[in-house]
Amino acid sequence: MPEHSILQRAHFEQLLGALKTRGYRVIGPTVRDGAIVYDDLNSTDDLPVGWTDEQEGGTYRLKRRGDAALFGYVVGPHSWKRFLHPPAVRLWQANRTGKNIQIEEEKHAAPKMAFLGVRACELHAISIQDKVFLGGSFVDPLYKARREGAFLVAVNCGQAGNTCFCASMNAGPKADFGFDLALTEIIEGSEHYFLAEAGTPLGEEILQELEHRPAENIEVEKAGSIHEKTAQQMGRTVDTTGIKDLLYANMEHPRWDDVASRCLACSNCTMVCPTCFCTTVEDVTDLKGDHAERWQKWDSCFTADFSYIHGGSVRSSTKSRYRQWMTHKLASWIDQFGSSGCVGCGRCITWCPVAIDLTEEVRVIRATDIRTKSMAKETDDGNTGTNPR
Amino acid sequence: MNLMPENEVMPAAPHPMAPLPFRVQRVRRETRDTFTLELQSANGAGRPSFLAGQFNMVYVFGAGEVPMSITGDPADQDTIIHTTRSVGMVSQAICKLKSGDMVGLRGPFGTPWPVEEAAGKDVVVVAGGIGLAPLRPVVYQLLADRAKFGKVVLIYGTRTPADILYQKELAKWRSRLDFRVAVTVDRAPAAWRGSVGVVTTLIPKVSFDPQRTVAMVCGPEVMMRFVARELEARGVEKNRIYISMERNMKCAVGFCGHCQLGPQFICKDGAVFRYDRIRPLLGIREL
The missing domain is CATH 3.40.50.80 (Nucleotide-binding domain of ferredoxin-NADP reductase (FNR) module)
Structure with a gap:
C-alpha cells in the first residue's frame, strides 16, 4: 500500500508555493461567468472555495456549499485538453521571397504547467489523448513538450454529479494512475485536511517540501469511504457490455433519426469532451501575401465542412454526424486506440443545449437492438453509397 | 508527469505537419482540367522514397494543402510526380503553378498497393x-x-x-x-x-x-x-x-480525425485497403 500523508488545509497554500518556486504555471479550477473553469491560480483564494455545481442534461448552476471545501464540485465546461491540446496552435510560418519559400517550424518553450485538481476521469482522458498524439507512428512534438512539462495534482471526487458516470467507464471516481500527487479532501466539523499520495518521485519530492505528517489508518479509511460513497452517487450509468458490437450492428437504427430531430449539430459536446481531438488547419496570409502561417484549430465532426470532399459532404445529415460522434466515442475508438473514447465525465450531457444524453441513447439502442448486420450486409444493390461525386 | 524536469526551451522536433521545400520542374497539361507536376527537392535532401499507392500532402503558399497521390516511378530517385484535377481552391492553385515555383511537400503517407504480393499472379x-x-x-x-x-x-x-x-x-x-x-x-x-x-x-x-x-x-x-x-x-x-479510398484529410498523420471511415483512418490505415476489410463499411450511407 502506498504511503499516505496528511496535508492540513491551512498549509495548502504551500503546495502552490512549491510548484511556483519550481517554475510551474499553476492552473486549476476557478469561478468565472457563473461556471467553474480552469485558469491560472495565484493563490488558494482563486479556487472555488465553498462552491459546488448542480448539473443535469442541459443545465449547470453554481451553488454555495455549507462549508469551505476547495474541491466540492465536479467538472465544468473546461478540460485539460485546453492546455495540452489548445484550441488554436500555430504549427509553422512561411515567408516568400521571389520564388523561394522558407518554412519555419514553431519553436516552442516546453511550458511547465502544474494542473491542480485533475479528476480521475480527466487523468483517463489525458492518457487517451496521449495515445492519439504520442502513441502512433507519428508523434506531435508540441503536444509531447506540453505533456512532459506537466505536473498533475489529482483530486479524488468527494461527490458525483448528476451527469457523472465515470464508474461505468472504469475511469473513476478514484485516481489510480497518471498523477504526480493525488489528494482526497476531508472535512469533518472543524477539521479540514487532505489525504495525499505521491504517484511519482517528483510528486514525492514536492510533498516532502510541504508541512505534512504520515496518515493514520483511520484517515486512509475515511478517504476510502468517501471514494466509495462517490462511486455510489453516479447520476448516470452505462452498460458497456459488448458496446462496440452493439453500436456497429445498429448503424441503421431508427434511433439515430430520433436523436437527429433533437440535435442542433452545435458541436458543444465535442468542444467540452476531454478526449475529442479533431482539428482542422487554417492557412492565413498577410496583406502583402509574402507571409503565411498554418494554424491547427479544434474542429468538430458535427460541422458540414468536416467531411467535405469535392462534390459535397460525406456526412450531410445531422443523423450521420451524431452517429459518427457517438459510435466513434464508444465503439470505433476501441478498435483505433484500444480503449473507449469516453471517460464518463458527463460534460456532453450537461453542455448539450437540448439535453441529449448519450447514456440514454445507448440504453434505447440496447433495448431495441436491431442487429441489422449492416456492418457486414451485402448492400451493393440499390445503394448509391456515401460518395458525393 | 514530469519526464524532463530541467527543460526550459526545447527546440521543436520535426513536426510531422511541417512541409519541406520542393521546386516545380515541369508542369504538363494532361486534359482540360488535369495537370501533372514534376517536383524536385529544393533543400538538397533529395526526394523521400515512396511505395506505389502512397500520397503526399502538397502545400501551395498561401492557398493551403491537399493530399495528392504520387504518380511517378518509385525507381526514379530524383523526381516526385503528381497529377491533379482542378476541383477545389488548392488544386486550382496547384494547376496554376509554373516551373521554378516552390511548393511545400510532406510525405509519403499511407499504405501501398500489394505489388510484392502480386508476384507470380x-x-x-x-x-x-x-x-x-x-x-x-x-x-x-x-x-x-x-x-x-x-x-x-x-x-x-x-x-x-x-x-x-x-x-x-x-x-x-x-x-x-x-x-x-x-x-x-x-x-x-x-x-x-x-x-x-x-x-x-x-x-x-x-x-x-x-x-x-x-x-x-x-x-x-x-x-x-x-x-x-x-x-x-x-x-x-x-x-x-x-x-x-478518399476522404477529407487535414493532417495525413492521424491527428486531425477528418478521414475516419468507421474505425479506419484513411490516412494511415489506407488509402489502399484490402476490399474484404473495407467493404462492410462502404454499404453504410454517410458513414
Whole structure:
C-alpha cells in the first residue's frame, strides 16, 4: 500500500508555493461567468472555495456549499485538453521571397504547467489523448513538450454529479494512475485536511517540501469511504457490455433519426469532451501575401465542412454526424486506440443545449437492438453509397 | 508527469505537419482540367522514397494543402510526380503553378498497393478517371519486372476520350505484347473507335485467371464497388481485390480525425485497403 500523508488545509497554500518556486504555471479550477473553469491560480483564494455545481442534461448552476471545501464540485465546461491540446496552435510560418519559400517550424518553450485538481476521469482522458498524439507512428512534438512539462495534482471526487458516470467507464471516481500527487479532501466539523499520495518521485519530492505528517489508518479509511460513497452517487450509468458490437450492428437504427430531430449539430459536446481531438488547419496570409502561417484549430465532426470532399459532404445529415460522434466515442475508438473514447465525465450531457444524453441513447439502442448486420450486409444493390461525386 | 524536469526551451522536433521545400520542374497539361507536376527537392535532401499507392500532402503558399497521390516511378530517385484535377481552391492553385515555383511537400503517407504480393499472379489494374494516377506507379513496377508476374492487364475508363490521361504512355503500353491495355469511355464523339461503356463492361472481356489474380482498383467510390462486384462475379476473391479510398484529410498523420471511415483512418490505415476489410463499411450511407 502506498504511503499516505496528511496535508492540513491551512498549509495548502504551500503546495502552490512549491510548484511556483519550481517554475510551474499553476492552473486549476476557478469561478468565472457563473461556471467553474480552469485558469491560472495565484493563490488558494482563486479556487472555488465553498462552491459546488448542480448539473443535469442541459443545465449547470453554481451553488454555495455549507462549508469551505476547495474541491466540492465536479467538472465544468473546461478540460485539460485546453492546455495540452489548445484550441488554436500555430504549427509553422512561411515567408516568400521571389520564388523561394522558407518554412519555419514553431519553436516552442516546453511550458511547465502544474494542473491542480485533475479528476480521475480527466487523468483517463489525458492518457487517451496521449495515445492519439504520442502513441502512433507519428508523434506531435508540441503536444509531447506540453505533456512532459506537466505536473498533475489529482483530486479524488468527494461527490458525483448528476451527469457523472465515470464508474461505468472504469475511469473513476478514484485516481489510480497518471498523477504526480493525488489528494482526497476531508472535512469533518472543524477539521479540514487532505489525504495525499505521491504517484511519482517528483510528486514525492514536492510533498516532502510541504508541512505534512504520515496518515493514520483511520484517515486512509475515511478517504476510502468517501471514494466509495462517490462511486455510489453516479447520476448516470452505462452498460458497456459488448458496446462496440452493439453500436456497429445498429448503424441503421431508427434511433439515430430520433436523436437527429433533437440535435442542433452545435458541436458543444465535442468542444467540452476531454478526449475529442479533431482539428482542422487554417492557412492565413498577410496583406502583402509574402507571409503565411498554418494554424491547427479544434474542429468538430458535427460541422458540414468536416467531411467535405469535392462534390459535397460525406456526412450531410445531422443523423450521420451524431452517429459518427457517438459510435466513434464508444465503439470505433476501441478498435483505433484500444480503449473507449469516453471517460464518463458527463460534460456532453450537461453542455448539450437540448439535453441529449448519450447514456440514454445507448440504453434505447440496447433495448431495441436491431442487429441489422449492416456492418457486414451485402448492400451493393440499390445503394448509391456515401460518395458525393 | 514530469519526464524532463530541467527543460526550459526545447527546440521543436520535426513536426510531422511541417512541409519541406520542393521546386516545380515541369508542369504538363494532361486534359482540360488535369495537370501533372514534376517536383524536385529544393533543400538538397533529395526526394523521400515512396511505395506505389502512397500520397503526399502538397502545400501551395498561401492557398493551403491537399493530399495528392504520387504518380511517378518509385525507381526514379530524383523526381516526385503528381497529377491533379482542378476541383477545389488548392488544386486550382496547384494547376496554376509554373516551373521554378516552390511548393511545400510532406510525405509519403499511407499504405501501398500489394505489388510484392502480386508476384507470380495475374494482375488486373482497373482505373476510373484520375484514378489512373495512383495506379501508374504500379504499372511502372509491373513492367519493370514483367517476368515476375503472370498476365498483366490495365482496364481504364474515363468519361470522354478527352479525359484520358497519359495518352502517349498508354499508346506505348498498348504496343507491348505482354501488357493488355483496355480503354473505354462513357460517351464519345463519332470519331472515337474504341469502346464505349462503363469500365465494368470490360471486365468480362479481358483474359486473366480469376483464381490467381490480384486486382488493384482506383476511381470514384461507386465505380470501385461495381468493379469489385464484377471481379467477384468472375471469381476473384474479395481478399485479393484492393481499392484506394478518399476522404477529407487535414493532417495525413492521424491527428486531425477528418478521414475516419468507421474505425479506419484513411490516412494511415489506407488509402489502399484490402476490399474484404473495407467493404462492410462502404454499404453504410454517410458513414
